Amino acid sequence: MGSLSQPKLPVINLSAKNLEYNSISWVKTCGEVISALEKYGCFVAKYDGVSQELHDAIFHASHDLFDLPTEVKVLNTSDTPSHGYVGQIPVIPLYEGLGVENATTADGVERFTKLMWPSGNGVFCETVLMFSKAVAELDQIVMKMIAKSYGIEEHYGPLLGSTTYLLKLIKYLSPQGDERNLGIVPHTDKTFMSILHQDEVKGLEIKTKDGEWIKYDPSPSSFVVMAGDGCMAWTNGKIEASCHRVMMQGSKERFSLGLFTFIRNIKIETPQELVDENNPPKFKAFDHYKYLHYHATDEGMRSKFPLKSYCGI
Ligand SMILES: O=C(O)CCC(=O)C(=O)O
Numbered sequence: 128m129g130s131l132s133q134p135k136l137p138v139i140n141l142s143a144k145n146l147e148y149n150s151i152s153w154v155k156t157c158g159e160v161i162s163a164l165e166k167y168g169c170f171v172a173k174y175d176g177v178s179q180e181l182h183d184a185i186f187h188a189s190h191d192l193f194d195l196p197t198e199v200k201v202l203n204t205s206d207t208p209s210h211g212y213v214g215q216i217p218v219i220p221l222y223e224g225l226g227v228e229n230a231t232t233a234d235g236v237e238r239f240t241k242l243m244w245p246s247g248n249g250v251f252c253e254t255v256l257m258f259s260k261a262v263a264e265l266d267q268i269v270m271k272m273i274a275k276s277y278g279i280e281e282h283y284g285p286l287l288g289s290t291t292y293l294l295k296l297i298k299y300l301s302p303q304g305d306e307r308n309l310g311i312v313p314h315t316d317k318t319f320m321s322i323l324h325q326d327e328v329k330g331l332e333i334k335t336k337d338g339e340w341i342k343y344d345p346s347p348s349s350f351v352v353m354a355g356d357g358c359m360a361w362t363n364g365k366i367e368a369s370c371h372r373v374m375m376q377g378s379k380e381r382f383s384l385g386l387f388t389f390i391r392n393i394k395i396e397t398p399q400e401l402v403d404e405n406n407p408p409k410f411k412a413f414d415h416y417k418y419l420h421y422h423a424t425d426e427g428m429r430s431k432f433p434l435k436s437y438c439g440i
Pocket residue numbers: 295297311316323325331371372373383384385
């Protein structure tokens with residue numbers, strides 16, 4: 128495609144008021160969500176579950192967090208690869224991230240807050256919990272739509288019951304000089320679903336199936352809803368995880384947030400409804416956390432398509 132037409136991601140209104148379950152507008156929106164996910168593996172959701180005040184508060188909280196000394200931030204460790212503190216990585220020197228595990232529960236957020244601020248930080252704790260819960264609702268709206276569209280609603284119940292939420296707070300330094308610098312290398316998320324939100328500094332790019340990079344234009348009421356490898360396996364590849372990267376430019380630092388879902392205790396397994404002679408099964412049932420550990424091995428990191436290397440049929 129020529130440079131005249133800037134490709135854009137579909138924008139879909141998922142605000143609560145026009146989304147009564149199974150209403151005419153719900154069914155219509157459902158169709159838009161599925162076609163966007165099948166085409167791009169992601170879309171931009173307009174969502175009013177996070178107010179402008181909460182948007183301001185969460186980025187304020189994020190600035191406070193990254194202002195802490197590195198010795199404190201590295202205390203955030205995790206048994207799961209890339210769930211704790213990630214920073215000072217030679218291939219992505221601009222990137223720093225901290226994961227809050229079980230971010231939709233008071234216990235999870237309190238544990239993280241206590242680690243970072245032993246004497247407490249009530250505002251941080253409340254803000255993170257409120258933001259995570261609001262964005263988790265958006266995830267559940269989208270998941271219900273996927274399940275309904277594919278006629279696999281009965282399989283969504285157990286999945287929802289086993290869903291855990293990781294909130295990742297991310298900061299990118301501005302590149303030195305005026306080149307475009309890689310903030311994060313092209314990848315697909317190893318999550319089930321990812322919902323990304325950010326401040327006004329651009330940089331997120333999504334690759335289309337034709338290999339073009341779409342530049343995301345952020346706003347406080349916009350969220351990028353993106354399928355991860357887990358969703359790809361569950362839907363038998365009908366929805367592909369989208370490849371994305373962050374390119375940093377200019378003199379401003381960039382702050383972003385990802386609410387990431389993972390499936391604990393049950394295997395991710397393609398429902399029989401999505402398998403027939405024209406659609407043979409593509410992935411074996413697998414344990415999501417074991418997959419995350421596999422991805423962190425040399426073999427997993429070298430693989431061009433780790434989901435396929437791990438559990439492809
Ligand atoms: O910063 C962003 O917008 C994207 C972050 C990302 O892709 C990730 O953490 O997996």
